[in-house]
Amino acid sequence: MSRFCLCERVSHCCLAILLAGVLLKPVSFAVSPPPTQEPSPVPTCDKTHSERATLETELSLTVGPEQDSVSFKCSSTANAQREPEKENVYTDANCSQTTQLTTLFSGADLQEVGDNGQKTYTLNIPKNSRKATQQELYYKCTLEKELHHKNGNAVSETEGQVCKVKITVEAVNKDEPDPEQNDEQPAGPIECTGSDTMKEASVSAESPLSFKCGAGMSLHPTNLTDVFDDQDGKCAAEVALQTLVDATLTKTDAEATHNEQPVYQLAVKTAPSEDTALCYKCVPSSSSDTKREIQSGGESSAKECLLKIFVKGSASSAFSATWGAAQTAVAFFVAAQLLPGMVDA
Known part of the structure; x- marks a missing residue:
């Protein structure tokens, strides 16, 4: 009987140690990569439920802190041209001021794939060139002009033919090197x-x-x-x-x-x-x-x-140090509360 009690106490001690070890390693589970998902369709300026090729006024996209690229299409159904030139980008909402892309983000580029007029564009921004502040970039998509009528009335040539692509590059807090x-x-x-x-x-x-x-x-x-x-x-x-x-x-x-x-x-x-x-x-x-x-x-x-x-x-470094110390303290506190009770059982 005494041998059985001794084995039971040993098993309780092992359980307490295992529990403390699990509590000390929550971060390893938090950073696990998300499950593989099917690729999402490429965002486009096309206006849905329209009888003819028409573009939305604006297409808003975001490059998150963990992302290094974003893709878009001017149109999937009609020929449309992108502005400005491949090496440049607009930096204002009016699409009037152009800047060389690499002056904003070192090593960044805009790649294009597909037929003329219906290409898929991918903006690549290396993570090591991201900034501590948010940056808005703009492109402009324009459909080929055509004359048309709506309900018997002439419609402006530019109506529904220009789409502004707004890309928000979110801020990234860079860690100091070791x-x-x-x-x-x-x-x-x-x-x-x-x-x-x-x-x-x-x-x-x-x-x-x-x-x-x-x-x-x-x-x-x-x-x-x-x-x-x-x-x-x-x-x-x-x-x-x-x-x-x-x-x-x-x-x-x-x-x-x-x-x-x-x-x-x-x-x-x-x-x-x-x-x-x-x-x-x-x-x-x-x-x-x-x-x-x-x-x-x-x-x-x-x-x-x-x-x-x-x-x-x-702020960021102080929070990181405080959080790490708090995790360790909680783990040992829980183990200390559980262990005496298990040994005396």
Whole structure:
């Protein structure tokens, strides 16, 4: 009889240990991939229940934080043309301002498959180029014009022939690299040169960022207390650095004998409450005319390099640490409550 009781107590102890182990590993189940689903039909601008080929006024799509692409069709039943050109995208709701896609998201592209006029378009945005702020992109689909009548009355040629495709690229909170990864990175400053369209970097209160412009280029804004606000992804609005983050930018002049570029260091004193996006520009300094042309938004044959800097906020990291500690405490508390009762049984 005593041997039976001893076996029963041992089994109760094993059950308590197993329960604690299960409670300590809920995250592994939370990140399990969703079950495989059948592919959804490609969204289209076509207006349903229409006697003739007609487009909706707007087609709204979203690229979520875990997605890296989205597909759409202008029309599945009629010939329609997409604007702007393949390498460009509209950045305003009026579809009047075009920007090169890769200046917004490094490595992004628009692929097209299918017959002329009825193609399927897929916008690919690499996850490592996503930003901490939401960005809206636009395309415009236009049906081939045709004259038609409705109930005996002439209908405008443009009615039902233009569809605006709005793509919302949701914000992605980027994690800071592990210390082991930082050790493997080059020790020298990041260099933004004329051959680069854009460079990306991250900075935190624990790890300042050093960078410099390429040969023959100068840093903009020229005032060390100013920076470009990149919360909208456009790197256009010049604001005071302190209005975005508690940080300072210092300049170390290079030795004139070596004819090297000065090195700048961005140091964050206090982490912002939310993730923040900053931007600097390395602009060719060969002539003042080029500078004025770039600052006024005009086109220039000279290339500028955008240095987009991600400043991680304190809220997300604090929540992660608190949640992990809470999970461990709950698991051990439950095990401690169950174990004495099982042993005494």
